Amino acid sequence: MVFTTDADTKPAQAQRTAPNPNGPGAILALIRSGRATTRTQIMQTTGLSRSTVALRLDTLLAAGYISSAALENSTGGRPPGSFQIDPAAGVMLLAAIGAGSMQLAVTDMHGTVLARDQGAIDVADGPERVLGTVAARFDALLAQAAAQGRNGRSSRAQRTQRALRANVKGIGIGVPGPVEFAQGRVVRPPIMTGWDGYRVADFFEKDYACPVLVDKDVNLMALGEHRAGWPDAAHMLFVKVSTGIGAGMIMDQVLQRGAHGGAGDLGHLYVGHLVAGEPSLCRCGNYGCLEAYAAGWAICQRLRAAGHRADTVRDAADLAQQGVREAVEQMQEAGRLLGETIAMAVSLLNPSLVVLGGELGTRQSDMLAVVRETVYRRSLPLATRHLQIVNSRLGADAGLLGATHLVSDALFAPQVVDEAIEQWV
Secondary structure (H helix, E strand, O other), X not given: OOOOOOOOOOHHHHHOOOOOOOOHHHHHHHHHHOOOOOHHHHHXXXXXXXXXXXXXXXXXXXXXXXXEOOOOHHHOOOOOOOEEEOHHHOEEEEEEEXXXXXXXXEEEOOOOEEEEEXXXXXXXXXXXXXXXXXXXXXXXXXXXXXXXXXXXXXXXXXXOHHHHXXXXXXXXXXXXXXXXXXXXXXXXXXXXXXXXXXEHHHHHHOOOOOOEEEEEHHHHHHHHHHHHHOOOOXXXXXXXXXOOEEEEXXXXXXXXXXXXXXXXXXXXXXXXXXXXXXXXXXXXXXXXXXXXXXXXXXXXXXXXXXXXOOOXXXXXXXXXXXXXXXXXXXXXXXXXXXXXXXXXHHHHHOOOEEEEEHHHHHHOHHHHHHHHHHHHHHOOHHHHOXXXXXXXXXXXXXXXXXXXXXXXXXXXXXXXXXXXXXXXX
């Protein structure tokens, strides 16, 4: 497959010129979306002549972007003579890094998982140590995927590490802190000691000649949840409630990051006026933030002060599910404050869907019920008339799936494809 892999291939690809509406990239977009997958369908959709469509398809086939889908049973009954993104054109590497754990995967170009892994980390160990662990896991996953290749041929597993890395066409990474998306740079993250100003892509460029895209973890979760769980929801607010609290926004089917990637910082809105006493100190250094009352780290802190073992967010969730009074009360109070904050976001953004994800957002039915009651009570009827507030459908897989879409969207953007083909020709 043809890809641009120079140093300029960064997330800032949105600054490219507009694609040719009749070029190879536009045809590939039709095939990838499923709107038109045969020559006849493409001609009918675009109005292009048979000879022009044939030329575009021949170019995409020769460049390795597409393959015939007629004999693929997994394509859901495509008609004879249809085309698809060539799944064997390469692989993508994905990592969803959290505060204390991470998930990793290698997928084909369809996004089908070939191998995956997970493990505990401490993101406060700094970028070199954490990303070093990610890189080592990536190498292991590439070898595992190669060993499990078609018909189980062991020869694929015997490829050199350099050859395995050369087959990687894109890398997508989510981190639990603010990211200046255009540069892939982490900016003043409250819990990521040593990461401020760090460009994650730089760590991988010495080993991989491919785009490396980095985003805030909750943005990737929102993207994954939207594409796979709620594709018909044009306006969606995804709220992650775990060690920290954050939000990802889908507006008009598009992930919104704001001017510099700072959109969705729900956890640091001020709610101190809603709680008796002096405002609590947040990890960001301010007082009275939502996180200081409703995030997993704050809930664990208070439960430990009450004599309970709550070293992790999962410990706190388990205590609540076991009916421990202090834990249940903490979850309900967190749900109330979270609901008050989401109500403000609902009034401002008017989404049709709010999805709660993260370790607490998916496991705490009491929290979901309190959030619903508070939002419906606090928001105006027009904003809540058709509003759904639900738990995540993807759970822990949302971030990895979002990373898959982040990378494939960049690799298969029509203007990127057109430019790559021009260089190749």
